[in-house]
């Protein structure tokens with residue numbers, strides 16, 4: 001039995017394992033590799049942070065996972081330029097009734113996302129964009145149930161988002177809600193100076209990890225939910241309704 005730190009004991013091994021994992025997972029469609037590059041260029045010009053995109057391996061996981069559970073309807077809160085949305089669209093395409101709803105605030109990144117999904121062949125029948133605050137979009141979108149709900153926007157929206165999902169019954173009975181960045185660079189577990197991410201934290205980063213912690217505790221303590229916190233990527237809190 002190995003602990004997490006025994007398995008990948010330093011940054012070099014962790015990086016090598018990451019690259020090996022990408023190379024031994026089903027490759028993403030070419031359009032996603034191209035869009036990754038385009039987003040990096042776009043972000044440089046727009047003064048945005050391209051690392052907001054999920055990484056390649058996480059996209060491989062999400063695409064695989066959506067197919068594994070036979071997802072048809074996906075709701076994403078936090079689309080940025082559309083990289084993760086491409087993975088969801090690829091996973092659900094071709095099924096009758098398939099639907100991807102993308103929520104983000106208006107801006108050039110959302111325009112790029114809309115154009116990218118269309119150019120990749122995903123029509124506006126399959127993909128809908130709701131522009132505005134994500135929680136408000138969840139409160140106002142037409143009643144429906146989604147097989148996957150992916151939270152990847154502002155962290156102060158996570159708890160209001162899941163409360164809205166529960167009160168509006170937006171998650172299908174066998175659906176899965178995935179909250180990204182749930183471990184927030186490990187800050188939810190360790191803010192001592194042993195965690196380099198804890199050094200010189202600005203107020204917004206402190207609030208951000210506290211919102212993740214508040215969300216994780218809400219989920220853990222809610223009798224209607226069961227969940228697993230995976231220390232993969234920046235932490236995936238994978239949640240479903242108790243059966």
Ligand SMILES: C[S@@+](CC[C@H](N)C(=O)[O-])C[C@H]1O[C@@H](n2cnc3c(N)ncnc32)[C@H](O)[C@@H]1O
Nearest residue numbers: 052053054078079080083084104133134153154
């Ligand atoms: C981490 S990025 C999403 C990355 C995307 N899922 C991907 O992997 O390519 C977070 C996004 O949340 C959006 N966002 C921030 N505040 C928001 C809000 N209040 N409502 C909706 N979206 C918001 C940002 O504009 C940004 O595009």
